[in-house]
Amino acid sequence: MKKYSQKPGEISEFSDLPFWKKADGVDLAYVGYGLLIVTLVVASYLLGMFKLLPHDPEEISLELLMAPAGTPGYLLGTDFMGRDILTRLILGIQAYFLPGLLAIAIALLFGTLLGVLAGYRGGWVDTAITYFTNLVDSFPRMVLILLVVAAFKPDIYYIMLVVGITNVPVVASLIKGKIQFLRQKSFIEAAIALGLPTKTIIWKHILWHNCKALLIIQATIGMGEAILMETSLSYLGFGVQEPTPSWGNMVQAGSNYFMQGKFWPSTAPALAILFTILGFHLLGDGLNNILEGKRNK
Amino acid sequence: MTSTPLLNIEGLRTYFYSRSKQAFIRSVDNVSLAIARGETLGVVGESGSGKSVTALSVMGLITAAPGVISGRIEFTSGGVARNLLENLDRYVQLTEEHGRIMGVAKDAAGWRKNAEHLLGRVRGKEIGMIFQNPKAALNPFTTVGKQIAEVVQLHTSHKGVGEARERAIHWLERVKIDSPRLRYDNHPFGLSGGMCQRAMIAMALSSEPSLLIADEPTTGLDATIQSKIVDLLAELKQDIGITTMLISHDISVIKRLSDRVAVMYGGTVVENGPAAEILAGDAASRHPYTAALLASIPNETHVREKTPLLAIEGEVLDTINTPAGCRFYARCNRVTDKIRQQCERCEPDLREIEPGHRVRCWLYFD
Amino acid sequence: MKLASYRPIALVLARELLITGLLLFGVSLVVFTILYLAPGDPFSLLLEGQMPTEEARAGIREAMGVPKAWYAQYLSWLGHMLRGDFGTSVRTGLPVLAETLRVGFNTLVLTLGSMLVTLLIAVPIALYAAVRGTNWLSWPLTMLAYLVSALPVFWLGYIVLYVFMHKFGLFPLAFGFASSQKLSWLYFLLPVLVLGVGSGTISEVVRYLREEMGRVMEEDYIRTARAKGASVWRHAFKEGFLIPVTEIIAAKIPFILGGAVIVEQVFNWPGMGRMAWQAAQDRDFPVIMGIAILAAVFVRCGTLLQRVVYVAVNPRASKE
Numbered sequence: 001m002k003k004y005s006q007k008p009g010e011i012s013e014f015s016d017l018p019f020w021k022k023a024d025g026v027d028l029a030y031v032g033y034g035l036l037i038v039t040l041v042v043a044s045y046l047l048g049m050f051k052l053l054p055h056d057p058e059e060i061s062l063e064l065l066m067a068p069a070g071t072p073g074y075l076l077g078t079d080f081m082g083r084d085i086l087t088r089l090i091l092g093i094q095a096y097f098l099p100g101l102l103a104i105a106i107a108l109l110f111g112t113l114l115g116v117l118a119g120y121r122g123g124w125v126d127t128a129i130t131y132f133t134n135l136v137d138s139f140p141r142m143v144l145i146l147l148v149v150a151a152f153k154p155d156i157y158y159i160m161l162v163v164g165i166t167n168v169p170v171v172a173s174l175i176k177g178k179i180q181f182l183r184q185k186s187f188i189e190a191a192i193a194l195g196l197p198t199k200t201i202i203w204k205h206i207l208w209h210n211c212k213a214l215l216i217i218q219a220t221i222g223m224g225e226a227i228l229m230e231t232s233l234s235y236l237g238f239g240v241q242e243p244t245p246s247w248g249n250m251v252q253a254g255s256n257y258f259m260q261g262k263f264w265p266s267t268a269p270a271l272a273i274l275f276t277i278l279g280f281h282l283l284g285d286g287l288n289n290i291l292e293g294k295r296n297k
Numbered sequence: 298m299t300s301t302p303l304l305n306i307e308g309l310r311t312y313f314y315s316r317s318k319q320a321f322i323r324s325v326d327n328v329s330l331a332i333a334r335g336e337t338l339g340v341v342g343e344s345g346s347g348k349s350v351t352a353l354s355v356m357g358l359i360t361a362a363p364g365v366i367s368g369r370i371e372f373t374s375g376g377v378a379r380n381l382l383e384n385l386d387r388y389v390q391l392t393e394e395h396g397r398i399m400g401v402a403k404d405a406a407g408w409r410k411n412a413e414h415l416l417g418r419v420r421g422k423e424i425g426m427i428f429q430n431p432k433a434a435l436n437p438f439t440t441v442g443k444q445i446a447e448v449v450q451l452h453t454s455h456k457g458v459g460e461a462r463e464r465a466i467h468w469l470e471r472v473k474i475d476s477p478r479l480r481y482d483n484h485p486f487g488l489s490g491g492m493c494q495r496a497m498i499a500m501a502l503s504s505e506p507s508l509l510i511a512d513e514p515t516t517g518l519d520a521t522i523q524s525k526i527v528d529l530l531a532e533l534k535q536d537i538g539i540t541t542m543l544i545s546h547d548i549s550v551i552k553r554l555s556d557r558v559a560v561m562y563g564g565t566v567v568e569n570g571p572a573a574e575i576l577a578g579d580a581a582s583r584h585p586y587t588a589a590l591l592a593s594i595p596n597e598t599h600v601r602e603k604t605p606l607l608a609i610e611g612e613v614l615d616t617i618n619t620p621a622g623c624r625f626y627a628r629c630n631r632v633t634d635k636i637r638q639q640c641e642r643c644e645p646d647l648r649e650i651e652p653g654h655r656v657r658c659w660l661y662f663d
Numbered sequence: 664m665k666l667a668s669y670r671p672i673a674l675v676l677a678r679e680l681l682i683t684g685l686l687l688f689g690v691s692l693v694v695f696t697i698l699y700l701a702p703g704d705p706f707s708l709l710l711e712g713q714m715p716t717e718e719a720r721a722g723i724r725e726a727m728g729v730p731k732a733w734y735a736q737y738l739s740w741l742g743h744m745l746r747g748d749f750g751t752s753v754r755t756g757l758p759v760l761a762e763t764l765r766v767g768f769n770t771l772v773l774t775l776g777s778m779l780v781t782l783l784i785a786v787p788i789a790l791y792a793a794v795r796g797t798n799w800l801s802w803p804l805t806m807l808a809y810l811v812s813a814l815p816v817f818w819l820g821y822i823v824l825y826v827f828m829h830k831f832g833l834f835p836l837a838f839g840f841a842s843s844q845k846l847s848w849l850y851f852l853l854p855v856l857v858l859g860v861g862s863g864t865i866s867e868v869v870r871y872l873r874e875e876m877g878r879v880m881e882e883d884y885i886r887t888a889r890a891k892g893a894s895v896w897r898h899a900f901k902e903g904f905l906i907p908v909t910e911i912i913a914a915k916i917p918f919i920l921g922g923a924v925i926v927e928q929v930f931n932w933p934g935m936g937r938m939a940w941q942a943a944q945d946r947d948f949p950v951i952m953g954i955a956i957l958a959a960v961f962v963r964c965g966t967l968l969q970r971v972v973y974v975a976v977n978p979r980a981s982k983e
Contacts, residue, residue, distance in 0.1 A: 004363055005392065005400035006320040026797055134682070135689040137914075138959040142921030142936070143951075146943040147694065150951050151701030228815075228863065232925055235817045236940060248815075255821045259828065270818035278813040281866065356890055360881070406795075421892030428890075433883040438901040438977065448891050484978045500891065 027286040034220065034283020037276055044090045045097045055084035057091045058243050066262050079250070079265040080257055088245035089272050095234065095246035099160035100226030104219050106164030111171020112215070116202055118172065119179030126176075133169035141166045141229070149238045156230060156239055163229050171218050178211055213291035217284045224280030231273050247273050301378055302331040302371075303508055303540050304355070309368030311347075311354045312401065313361045315617070321398070323616045324350040326564035328368075329647065332508070332557075337534060337541040339555030339572065341548060341590075345616065347564040348544045349429075352510045355542075356426055357381070357416040363403040366391065374423050374507065381415050395621070422452040425501030429513035431493035435485040441496045442481030445469065445503050452504035468499035472529060491522035495529065502537070510542045515550055527553055548594055552576050557653075560587045563624035564616050566647060570654030584656045585631040623659065631660060675974040676967075683963045690959040691744065694952050695737050744956075750949035754941075759953040763935065767957050770934035773854060773926070774919050774961075778912060780859025781868060784808070786908070789872035793880060793903075808869045816861035816922050820929035823857050854930040862922035864915045871911045872904070879903035901976045913969035916962050 047053065054075070061082035069077040069085075076086040118129040141163065148154060148162055182188050182205075191201050227247075233239035234248030242249055247269040254266025311325035325347040332338045340348045354365045366389050370381040388408040392400030428434040436444055445465035449455050455464045462481070469477035472495040485493055494514060501509055514530065515523040527550055534541065534554065545551050551558060551572070558575045560568040568575060568584040575587060583591075592607040599606060611628035620626065622641045632640055636659040639645075647655045648662065743750070749759035788808055792801040827850065879885060879902045880895070888898040924936030931937075935954050942950035 001402050001404045002362065003400065003402040004314040004321070008394055008399060024797075026802065131685070131689070134686055135693065137917065138686050138690055138962050139693075139955065140917040140920035140958045140962065142924045143939055143955050143958045146924070146939045147697055147951050147955050150943040150946050150948060151697050224813075231815060232817070232921075235815075236925065236928065238943065248817075251815060251818050255818075258821050258825055263825075266818060266821065270815050273815045273818075274810070274813050278809060281809060281813060285870070358886055358889055406798075417892065420890060426887075426890040428883065428887065430883060434887045436884040436888065436898050437979065439898075447893055451892055486979050497887075504891070 023290045027289040030282040030286030034279045037279025045093045048091045048094050053087045055087045057087045085268050092245045092247045095240045096230035099156045103160040103164035103226045104222040107167035111168045114172040115175025119176040136169050217287050220280050220284040224277045303334045304332045305371040306330045307369040311365045320617050323564050336556040339551035339558045340544045341551045342561035346561040352512050363401045424508045425506040426510040427497045427501045429516040431497045445500045448503045468503045472499045490518050508540045512544045562586050567657045584658050585629045586625045679967050679970045749953040752950045753947045754945050759949045763953040766935050766938050776855035777858035785865045785868035789869045793873045793876035809866045812863045812866035817925050819861040820857050854926050858926045862919050875907035876903040909969040909972045913965040916965040
């Protein structure tokens with residue numbers, strides 16, 4: 001049973017409703033959850049940066065091995081070496097936060113650049129960029145990273161550089177599509193006809209007014225992917241190494257005790273990964289529906 | 298009327314909900330129409346007057362919410378009249394305020410389930426429909442011929458593939474498509490707009506329905522093609538004598554093909570009667586809107602004597618803020634002081650002024 | 664189908680094959696560049712197929728006339744590769760091409776199987792949501808799809824393994840073999856299921872297919888299909904299902920291959936991913952290069968297939 005109703009009296013031409021009333025409730029819930037996760041991640045990152053932690057992350061207490069969650073003083077319990085899980089989860093954010101931002105910055109910067117070039121210039125520039133994006137798309141990202149790992153034994157920042165580069169094609173093709181769509185619109189044609197400098201048209205009329213939402217959405221999706229990549233690599237042993245905590249190597253280390261039925265030390269970081277990535281995905285999706293107006297017809 | 302009409306619509310309401318305005322768009326608001334067997338009813342009105350939505354409601358093709366909310370759509374098939382909206386009231390709850398619907402609660406799933414059951418028997422089989430913009434209305438991924446043969450196989454006794462193909466080719470020939478055997482294997486993108494519309498007509502007729510709904514069949518076509526499509530429809534009308542509901546904003550098309558005319562304004566029928574009376578009779582016996590509409594069409598006198606055209610003052614009624622009184626009141630140029638108060642406050646009924654000719658105007662109440 | 668309709672497909676196939684060739688050439692150049700820039704000169708290693716000391720390498724290089732300039736090195740390497748000689752593994756001494764193809768097949772089985780699992784889960788959800796919109800059933804299902812897609816696949820693998828061992832009391836001995844012959848097939852099936860569920864593609868398939876099918880359902884020709892009493896699904900199938908599904912699958916192959924690296928690790932599946940992991944640990948360059956190129960071939964094949972389906976289905980495509 002779906003209910004629709006309207007207020008009595010005159011209805012104004014364009015509604016002055018705030019955006020949250022116009023948006024779908026589901027999308028608002030997505031965005032709300034996503035923003036909560038973002039806040040938590042940023043707050044935890046700052047806590048970790050200023051060393052405001054409940055425990056020393058590497059403090060080993062042999063009398064408290066794999067304590068369950070809720071143990072006094074150890075809110076989320078301890079791992080197989082008696083280290084506080086909560087502390088290590090908070091600190092684990094250091095492993096991907098800045099590298100992830102780097103990946104996003106690269107993807108957005110170069111993606112926008114190439115997208116604008118391909119969409120606005122067209123011709124051989126477009127062909128070359130299409131070739132480049134197809135080339136990057138041909139590599140499974142993980143295999144490319146393993147190749148880079150084998151060649152350089154790099155740290156996580158260099159790996160995120162690669163992740164950023166592999167995300168360039170997605171952003172570039174979206175921007176290109178948007179520009180090709182916008183160029184047919186009369187306001188861009190009018191701007192060109194008025195003799196506005198190309199720079200102004202691209203910056204102000206195309207990127208600022210029409211691609212802002214798209215870039216924000218890509219940034220949130222990019223963060224989710226960066227987290228996935230960092231945790232996967234740390235799990236595989238190529239990212240952040242013990243004893244420095246990362247959610248990935250925490251799952252890996254904890255998994256050695258899985259067969260003894262000790263799930264928690266591995267599951268806690270796994271859940272952290274789950275809810276964080278989910279948050280970024282839903283944030284991207286909700287924003288997409290609200291800002292790009294996918295559901296309002 | 299002597300016999301039961303083939304299609305009888307009574308009090309049909311189809312609303313859409315605008316999320317951004319948080320209000321109902323009263324696309325079809327209390328529409329009543331009847332089409333007798335063998336006649337062609339022309340439905341005319343400005344865009345946004347609810348003509349197409351009425352037709353789509355009859356076919357159960359409304360997808361936007363809440364869609365059809367109340368009314369009767371009686372369709373006679375095999376001598377039995379059946380309400381296509383039978384037993385559907387229980388899926389809708391209406392909240393009214395001063396006779397105006399302010400809230401709708403609709404169980405779309407239940408409605409759909411029951412409506413499809415009844416509609417499934419008539420759609421395509423008993424009622425064929427053609428649309429405007431024929432290029433988009435044909436499936437671009439399949440050949441034109443196969444799309445017609447599909448209808449033949451679904452709704453006629455010609456079930457075999459080869460048989461259906463021959464029937465489809467027969468209908469392509471019937472709608473005067475050159476070299477129908479070749480065209481059978483063409484995809485819609487390879488055909489012109491006029492050819493696509495001919496194919497659409499062939500498709501709609503190929504199930505030999507008892508009612509054809511033509512929804513703006515000439516809109517979106519070139520002027521020369523338009524007249525050819527109208528010629529074709531006129532010819533088919535004479536040959537097959539199929540009952541037709543013709544929807545158009547083009548009065549010349551309506552004039553050419555219709556026996557009876559219904560004029561729609563702001564989501565409801567304001568005048569309904571024999572085409573000859575409404576389109577050619579003297580202005581005094583018509584609804585002010587119809588009169589204004591006809592006066593705004595250029596004719597020979599205008600061209601010869603260079604007299605200005607009479608545009609209808611004001612703007613098309615927006616179907617969100619439907620007034621409590623007559624819908625045309627704000628633009629009407631024939632309001633007299635005697636009836637002004639009535640016009641402003643209450644909506645008139647559709648009243649019979651001559652046999653078979655009804656008008657919704659206070660001028661004719663005495 | 665008449666013969667004429669095969670022509671556009673052949674044309675597209677030829678064009679795509681040409682593009683694939685060009686791209687694979689680019690892939691080899693990228694791989695070469697990365698390794699050329701790597702410290703420790705992996706290229707002389709590659710060409711010689713063994714691990715000599717610094718002096719020995721210089722000596723051997725001179726003695727064998729290994730070219731020094733980068734382009735000469737590249738051309739020599741490319742020449743070998745085109746003749747089917749990808750070098751030998753530094754670790755095992757086995758020829759890379761044969762080894763990669765052997766494990767590549769296992770990965771292919773894993774990847775295709777998991778795609779099937781993904782589609783079996785995602786397609787019904789997407790189609791239901793496309794037609795019915797957000798309601799009490801489609802919303803929880805969509806949420807579930809999002810939830811499993813955010814699950815770290817390595818953790819999911821452990822859970823499944825644990826259940827396998829405790830519930831069935833079985834210990835995996837080696838790939839495809841468990842301590843009970845009877846349930847070995849289950850151990851074979853688990854990685855496929857885990858990758859299918861956990862590769863993170865379910866939510867993407869749901870989202871894309873729902874959007875595309877939803878869009879097609881609004882098309883005029885679908886309204887026509889309903890008006891003539893024909894099956895809406897039949898008319899929407901090509902544009903609303905076949906094209907988007909092949910598109911999203913082709914686009915997600917690199918992603919699924921990445922997930923395969925992890926799943927193969929967890930389940931000891933002797934595939935390309937596991938081999939790549941091992942090679943990255945050992946800096947076994949010939950192997951990892953071979954895998955990178957084979958993986959790129961996989962990806963391009965997916966794209967090729969997608970293009971062929973698109974042209975075969977869409978009569979307008981050949982006119983574009």
